[in-house]
Amino acid sequence: MSDIRSFLDTVSRQIRWKRARAPLTVELENHIIDRTESLTESGISPVEAEAQAVREMGDPEDIGLALDRVHRPSPNWGLLGCAAALLLSGMALMWALGDRGTYFQPMLIYSALGIAALIVGYFLDYTLLAGIPGWGIFAVCGVLMYLPILGNHFMTAAAQLCHMLPVLFIPLVYRTRSGEKKDIIVMLAAFIACQLAAGFSHQWMSLSVYMIVVCGGLVIYAALNGWFRKRTAKTVFGAFAPPAAMFALLCTVSFSSLERRLMEGALFPEDDPMGMGWVALRVRELIGTSQFIGSGDTSELMESFLQPGELRSVNHLLAVAVHEYGYILLIILGALLCAAGAMLVRGVRRQSCGLGKLTMLCIGLCFGLRTAFYLLCNLGFTFITFEGIPLFSYCGKLTVIDMFMLGILLSVFRTESITRDSGIKLRIPSPKSHTA
Helix, strand or coil: CHHHHHHHHHHHHHCCCHHHHHHHHHHHHHHHHHHHHHHHHCCCCHHHHHHHHHHHHCCHHHHHHHHHHHCCCCCCHHHHHHHHHHHHHHHHHHHHCCCCCCCHHHHHHHHHHHHHHHHHHHHCCHHHHHHCCHHHHHHHHHHHHHHHHHCHHHHHHHHHHHHHHHHHHHHHHHHHHHCCHHHHHHHHHHHHHHHHHHHCCCCHHHHHHHHHHHHHHHHHHHHHCCCCCHHHHHHHHHHHHHHHHHHHHHHHHHCCHHHHHHHHHHHCHHHCCCCCCHHHHHHHHHHHCCCCCCCCCCCHHHHHHCCCCHHHHHHCHHHHHHHHHCHHHHHHHHHHHHHHHHHHHHHHHHCCCHHHHHHHHHHHHHHHHHHHHHHHHCCCCCCCCCCCCCCCCCCCCHHHHHHHHHHHHHHHHHCCCCCCHHHCCCCCCCHHHHHC
């Protein structure tokens, strides 16, 4: 194998990205070995077959230089640009709309911390997710269930940290590729643990929806890609159905008269214009009286609604901004979100690594779900309150978590040319074990 090793060493020296050397040389080595075996079967001696297989590959320096040109770490500048535009435009609106203390100054601090978290996530090897043990997510869920007992401040922190749980759920879904029942049982148990962690939060309803949609989306993706056998798929979806049904039942039973009135106010605000439907009507009035460019008409009722405060600065920042500056702002925001979504979909389709696809899908669902409900809230349909559009609206400490997740997403783009499922350590039975 001396000829092969000498060839691979020469190729490796031409590749400047150290992380790319190992996977690329392994692929070349496998190709040479396959060709050597093919030549040996045709009657050529092993030594001569190896030498011929190496010669057929070509000049090792030229191959190494070609691989070096193709495989270089590069961030997805388009997605990074969209994220920067969302962050800067959201900060600019907070400043322009008059809130320069209560929310703007903390957002500066959280954004600075978030940039550091983004850098950490970007340079972090996301394939390390595959090595997270199954008990890890149970331990995290246990901590998140315990934190609310310590007080309201810890309850808020637990709710924000719950947004990271779907990321820890990724390796559990990925391991179901092995086909082992134990991995599937652990995944289902982890889903229930995530739901319990969400249930202990003061945002239990929105976080439960968050877990069902995101974690369920990952499982559906795995099923559509044949990671489960038909019988196993029925078991998986059968196991997911009871928690979802239980959540729906809890929502129905736990609704107090106030919560029912809040829901009715969001759906039919005209029935209670001076009560629970007042906010929804004011938001719809803001949007309905807006112009394409410039400030819209302001009634006496809207004057009190537009006073600086949480409604203006957090929950309905977008609606107020559209009323102040016109629909053009909503169009620009929509274009940014659509561009980011298109890049994400394209990235998922281009990924050759299943773990990379799961990671992109997970973070995309996390961000997309929150964005959709925030847009509904700013159109006057406040069904369930999420933390807002990541980076754009005021998300408090959650901004740091959002930017860390964005960094992981960019890490997937950064290494997509060299990451393969074959290079990720996973308990996948060999074909021989299936036929035995």
